[in-house]
Amino acid sequence: MGNTVSESPAELQAQTALDNTLSLSVGELVAFACRSGDLVGELSGGPSAQEGIRAHQRLQKKRPAGSQAEYRLQETVEQDGHTVVLRGRVDILHPQPDLHRAAQLDEIKTTYVPPHKLAESARDLHWAQLKIYGFCYGLQQQFSADTPLALQMLWHNLKEKKTYPESREFRWHELETFARTALSTYLQWHRRWQAHRQAVRASARTLPFPFAEYRAGQRTLAVAAYRCLRDGGELLVEAPTGIGKTISTLFPAIKAVGETTLDQLVYLTAKNSGRQVVRETAARLHAGGLTLSVLELQARDKTCSCNLGLCSRDDAGICPRTRGFFDRLPEARRALLGRPLLTPEVIAEEADRLQLCPFALSLQMLPWADLVVCDFNYVFDPLVQMQGLRDTRLQRALLIDEAHNLSDRARAMFSAKLSRADSRRAAAACKGSHPALQRAIQSLVRALDSWVEQRRESGQQAAPPGKPEKIEKIDEKENGKTTELWITALTDGAPHKVSAAVHKVLLVVSQLWEQSQAPPEAIADWLRALFRYQTVEQLAAEHHRCITRAQHLPNRDSRWREQEIELLCLSAADYLQQAYALFHSVIAFSATLRPPSHVVRQLGLQAEAPYLALPSPFAAEQLGLFVCPFVDTRYRARQRASDTLVDMIARTYHSRPGNYLVFFPSYRFLQQVAECFAAQYPEIPLVQQASGSSDPQRSAFLDNFQSGRRSLGFAIMGGVFGEGVDYVGEQLVGTIVVGVGLPQVNEEQELLRAACEQRGENGFDAAYRYPGLTRVLQTAGRVIRSESDRGVVILADNRFADPFYRALYPQHWHPQTCNNGHALSAALDHFWNG
Template sequence: MTTRETLKLSVGELVAFSCRRGDLMADAPAGPTAQEGIRAHQRLQKKRPAGSEAEYRLQVACPLDGQTVQLSGRVDILHPQQDLHRPAQLDEIKTTYCTPDKLPEAVRDLHWAQLKIYGFCYLLQRQEETGKRPAPQDRLLLQMLWYNLKQKKSHPERREFNWPELEDFAHNAMRTYLNWHHAWQQHRLAVRTSARALEFPFPDYRPGQRELAIAAYRCLRDGGELVVEAPTGIGKTVSTLFPAVKALGEDHLDQLVYLTAKNSGRQVVRETTARLQALGLALSLLEIQAKDKTCACRQGLCSPDADGICPRTVGFFDRLPQARQRLLGVSRLTPDTLAKVADEFQLCPFELSLQMLPWVDLVVCDFNYVFDPLVRLNSLQTGDRRRALLVDEAHNLSERARGMYTAELTRKESRQAARDCTGLPTLRRSIQALVRALDQWVGERTDAERFAAGADRDNTEVWVSPLTNPPTQNADAKHVQRPESVMMAAHKVMATVSQMWEQSQPPPEEIREWLHNLYRFLTIIGLPALQHRCLTRRAHPDTPWQKQALKLFCLNAAEYLQQCYQHFQGVILFSATLRPAGYILPQLGVAADAPYFALPSPFVPEQMGTFLCPFVDTRYRARDSAADALVDLIARVYQSRPGNYLVFFPSYRFLQQVAERFSAQHPQVDIIQQTAAAGELERAAFLERFSENRRSLGFAIMGGIFGEGIDYVGEQLVGCILAGVGLPQISEEQELLRHAMASTGGNGFDIAYRYPGLTRVLQAAGRVIRTETDRGVVILADTRFAEPFYQPLLPAHWRLQTCATGEALSNALGNFWASAKGIDLAPTLRAEVE
C-alpha cells in the first residue's frame, strides 16, 4: 500500500475518538476548574523525587497499515529507570471531587486508555533515541494519581505493562481512527473537487453582490476580519457562503461555521446550501438546535429511570460508531435527520449532533455556541483546523454577547433551590449558606453607595460598584466592592454538585436552570473585572417579601468577542443594519483596521415610499395625545391601499393603548397583537395572518421577533408604521451603559439609547421590500426623526417625504400607490376604514 501523508494526532484526540466506551456522562454544570486542576498538578509535580521530570514531552512517528501517524502529548511525570530491577514509570494526574472508586467505570477506563497510549509512545520514543527496538519483555510502570480536591489527598493506582500489551492497545486505537480518517478524507476530496467546479447559483449578480463575494473570499483566503452592512435583498447569505465554499475548494479552509440569531436565518442557510448542492456541491451541513428542543427526554420521547438517567445515554459510546458511520457525508444533517438516526440507534439526538460536529463541512448554529463561555463548543475552537466564521444578523451580537457575560443570583430563586433539595441534606445546606452570604452582602451596602438612577424606583434600592476591592487589606466590610463571601459559598455549592455528578448522582431536575445560572455567576466573576459592574438590588426592604438580587453586569463584551475571533482564520460579520461604523466596530470587538463595507441597496428607490410624519410625538409625556394621532395615521395608511400592514411600538403598554383606541374607532378592521408571553404556536398564528390576499393589521414590538429576520414577500406586507425611534426602556443597566460610555469620551446617550433604537427602526423597515417586484411604504411616525441626529443615518436610497399633517400624508400615499401599475384604488377599498 502506498504510504500516505503523515497524520498528526494528539494522544487526547486519539483517545477521545477511539477509546471511549460505555455510558454518556451527563454534563455537570461544573467540575474541577482549570485553575484547580493546574494547582493540583503543580503541587504533585513539586513533590516528585529527584531525577524525575514533569510535563515530559512525547512525540513519535508510527507507521501503520501504509499510514504514518505522528502522536504527541505530555505526560505529567516521568520517573526514569534507575536500575535493572525496576522499570521506568509514567504518572498521570486527574483531579476529582470524590474518591476514584466512586468514579464511573467508563471514566476510569478512559483515563487509563490515555496513560497506556502515553506508555506506548514512551517506549517507542526510547527506541528512536537509543536505536534499540522494544523487546517483548520490556516493561513499563503506569500510575494513575487521582487527586481528591475535597480531601486534598492522592489516590494512586499502579499497573505494569509489557511492550506487546501497549503496542497492541495503541495499534487497535489507531486503526479505529485511521479507518474513519480515510473515509473522511475521501469525503473531503469530493467536497474540494465539487467546490472548485461550482458556479454561482444565479444567472447574474445583484448590484453590490459581486463586490461582497470578492471581499469575503479575500478575507477568508488571507485571514482577518470583515464587517459588511449589506441592505435587504442583496443576498447576504449566498454572497458570503458561496465564496466561503470556493475557499474550501481551494484548500484555504477546512470548515465553515455560520452563526445566525433566529430560526428564519437558519432556514435561509438550508435553502442556499440546498441550491448549491443541487448544482453538484458535495458539502455536508450540520444544523445544531438548542438542547431543550432536541433532547429526546425533554421532548417526551423517552423517560429517565428512577435515578434520573436517560436510557439513551446508557451505552451511548458503544452504539455511537455505527450511527457516526451512517451520517458521514450526508448532505444535510438537520434536526429531523439526526432525530431519525438517533431513534434507530437509541442515542441522544443532541449529543449525536455534537459528536458529528468535527466531521461536517458547514456548521449552522446560534451565536452562543461560539461566544457564550458556558455553552460554546470547544471542538469549534480547538485543534489546527482552519475555520471560517460567518456571523449573520451581526447587529444583534453586541447585546447578545453582553447578556452571555452577565450573571445574576436572586435570593428568591436560591431559597427555592434549597427547598427543592429535599433528601439531599449536604446540597441543601450548601445552598442555604449561599442565601445567607447573599443576605450579608446586601446588608453591608450603604446609602452613600446607592445608584441614583435606580434609587426609590418601585420601592427598590440599587447599589453599583466595580468588581474590585480597595487597596487596603483591612477595609471595612461595607466598603468591600467584590462579593467574595458569595463567591466562596457558590464554589462550595458547585463542589457538592460536581461530586454528585462524578458519582452518577445528578442533582434534582428542578434546580437545573438555577445551577446553570450559578455556574455562569462563577464563570463571570472569575474574568477580568474591567468591563463589569456589580449591581445589587433590594426591593421592598421593610417587608417580609423583600427581594434581593446580585447581578454581574457586562458593559461591553468586545474584548471577549475578540478572543473568540482568534480561533478562526477569517471572520465576516454582516447585517442589513450596521451603522454608523464608529459605533458598530468598537461594539463588535473587531480590529481597529478591519475593513468596513456599506453596500448600496439592490432595489430601485421607486419601490418604497418613505414618509416622515413629525406631527406625531411618541415621547412618554405625550403618549396620550400620540395615541389619538396614531389611530388617525394608521387609518389613513390602511385606507390608502388596504392590505397587510405592521405597526411597530417601543413598548407593550403603548401598543395596547393604541390598539384599544383603534379597535373602538374602527371595529370593522381586523387587528392582531403581539403579546409578551407568546409561544411558538401563537407566533406562527400571527405570521399566518400575513399571507397573500389578506388584509391584516398587526401591532408588534420594535426589536421583537416580527420586526427582524422574517421575509414578508410581495403582498405579505405592503407597509409598516414605526411609532417612535425605538429607544430601549430606561433601566439601571442602560443608565450604567450611558455613564460608562460617557466616562470614556463617547456620547453615552447615543450609544446606550439612540443607536440601538435606530437599529430596531431600520430592521423593522427592512421587512417591507424583499424582492425586485415588491412595493410598499414605510411611515416614520415621530417628530424626532426630523432631528439632525437621525437624518444622516437613514439609508441613502430612502426618498424621504415629510408630511406635516395627516391630510398631507393621505395625499402623498395616494400619489405613491397611483404610480404603481395594477393597483386598484376603487372607492370601495378607500371606504373600508371610514
C-alpha cells in the first residue's frame, strides 16, 4: 500500500459505514492541530506534574468569590459531516459579573522562567488551548457572534513563586473560527486514519496463514495466543527454538485486530535480530494481502542525525532539524500514514526530505501505526516510556519476545548511579558557556562529598543486631586503592542533600529548555543519568537499596578520588505489573522460562496466569547432547581445567570438522584456554570475542561462521553471540558450554540473593543458578535452528550431572554422560557416523 495522502472515492464510500461521532478532549485537539514551531524540551523540560498540580491548587484557592475552579465543559459540535463531542476543564471560570464586563476564563501554566523567556511556540500552544475552551464556553452559554469573552493566562514561575497574568479579549466568532479551523485539520486526518484502519481490519480478517502447514506446536501456540488476545489477561509461553514463535504470536494477534476490538499491537524484543525477524515476517504477511502498518523504533543514539554526523548543532546548541519541526511535521505524517513498513531507513528518508529529526519523527508516528516493534524500554523504562500507552480508551496487546531478558533489564531501568568523577567532568564542560549550570553541578559534587563523610561517620556506629537493612562497611584494597562500601535501605536514610542538589541542576536545565536553549552536548549522557537518578529516587520503594562507594588512591591531592551513589532495584515485578495494566492482553514468550514459578514472580505476572510449555518441533536424533562431568570449571580449579578443556575442544572439533563455538563464563578464563589451545593446535583457526567489541567487530566475528568454513570461536556465555543469532545449517555444527553460567559474585548479586530469601525463595537459586541455567539453555539453543540441522552440544562441568540441573533440562533433551575424553570421542563418533 502506498502513501495515503488523498481521499479516493473508495475511501469516501467506506467512510459512510464508520461511526461519525467522535469524542475528543481539548488537549488532544490542540496537541495535534495547533502545535507549531520548534521541537524543544528534553529530559526534564518543564515542571513535573506534581509541581503543576500543587501550583494549580494554590492559585485556585485564591480565586475571588463567585468564581469556579475546574469548570467542566462538554459540548457537541457538528463539523464536516462529523459529530464531535469536545470536552475539557477550565482551571478557573469567572462568570459575567454585570452587563458591562465580560465573563473570564483563566488557564494556569507553571514554568521555571518568566513568560517572556518561554519559547513562542509554547506560548502559542497554551493560548490555543484557552481559546478552544472559550469556544466551548460560548457554545454552552449560547453566545452570539459578537459576545465578548475575556481569556487570561496565569504564568506561574515556580522558581520565583510569582504569577504573571496576561489577558486578552475576544469576540466569540473569532474563537469559533479558530476552533473550527483546528477541528477541520483534525477531522481531515481522522478520516484518513479511519479509512486505513478499516482496510487493515478487512485484510486481517481474510489473511491466510503464510505457510503451507503449521509446525509441531505452532497451532497450539497460535490458538492459546488468540484466546488471550481476544479475552484479555496474561499468558506465559516456553516455546523451544525452531517452533516459530514470531509468526505463531503475530499471526493470531493480527487476526484478533481484524476480528475483535483490539486497536494496536506492541511487539517487544531485546535484540536487533528479533526486530529483523519481525520485519521479515511482516513482509511475508504483506505479500499475502495484509495492509497493516508496522513501525520499527530504533534507539536514539543510532537514529539521531547529530549522532550520525548528518547535521551539526547551531551556536545555541540546538539541532537545526528541531527548528520549525512542528511546521513540517504534518506533511511527513501524511506521507508516512499507511506505509507497510516504517523502518528506521524509511523514517530517515522522509526526515531527510523535510529536514526533521528522524528519532522525533518516529515517535510522532507511534499513535498511527498498527504494530509497533521496539525495545523493552519503550514500554517499561520510566524515562522513555511511550506516553501514548497511557490512553486506556484504546485496546492494546503486548507481545514480549525473549522474555527471559526482561527481569534483569527492568531492574536496570529502575536503578541509577551518580558518580563524583562524571559530575566534575560535567561541571568542567559547562565552564564559560553555562556558568549557572556549572555552579549547580559543583554544588552537587560538594553534596556527594558531604554524603560520603556522613556515611563514614555513621558506619562507625553499631546497627541493631539482626536488622536486615543495617549499615554495612566493607574495605577492599587492590593496587594500593582502598574502597569503602556502605549499603542502606532508603528508609534508613536517603541522601536528601544530594537529591536537592540534583533537583537544582535539573531546574537550571529545564530553564534552558523552556527558553529554547540547550546545555552542552558533551554532558547529554550525564544529564540522562542524572534524570534517571531523580526519577528512580521518586519511585523507589522497599525493594531498593542505596549503595555508597568511596575510593581512596594514595599519593593524590584529593583524599577521595571517586565517590558513587547507586540506587539498586532488587525487584522490578511491581513496576512491570503496573505497565501490564495498560494493556488488554499480555503474552510473554521465550525458549527458556524455567522454572515457571520463579519466572512468574520475576516478571510480575499474575500467579494464575496460564503457563504453556511446548515440545520441540525437531526430531531427537538431530541433537547430540553430551554431559562431561570430568571437568571442574569452578574458579579455584580453572588452571587445572584448561588442559582438560583443550583436549575436549580438540576431540569435538576433530570428530567432525566444521564451525564450532565454545562459550566461557569470563574473558579471563576464555583467554587462558585460548592461549593453551593455540599453543597445542596452531593448525586450527581460532577466533575470539573481544571485550567491548563494536558492531563491525561483531559482524566480522560472525562472518567466520558461514557454511563451508571450519571456524572455532571462543565467546562469552550470555553475550551477543549466545542469544538471538540464528546459525542455520552448517553455520554451526556444535557448541561447547563451559560451566553452568553463574553470575559473578558481587554486592549486587548478594543483595539480590538476600532479598529473595526474605520473600521465602531459595536465594542462591534465584540469584545465581536460575540465571545461569537460562544462559546455558540459550547458548545450547543456537545449534538446531531448522528441520535439516544436525549438531552437538557439550556441557562441560561436573555440576551438570547434579539432580538440580537434571530436573530443569528441557523435555526434548536426551543427555548422554561421558566420564572421560575417550568416552566423549566414542559418543561423538557414534552420533556423526553411527
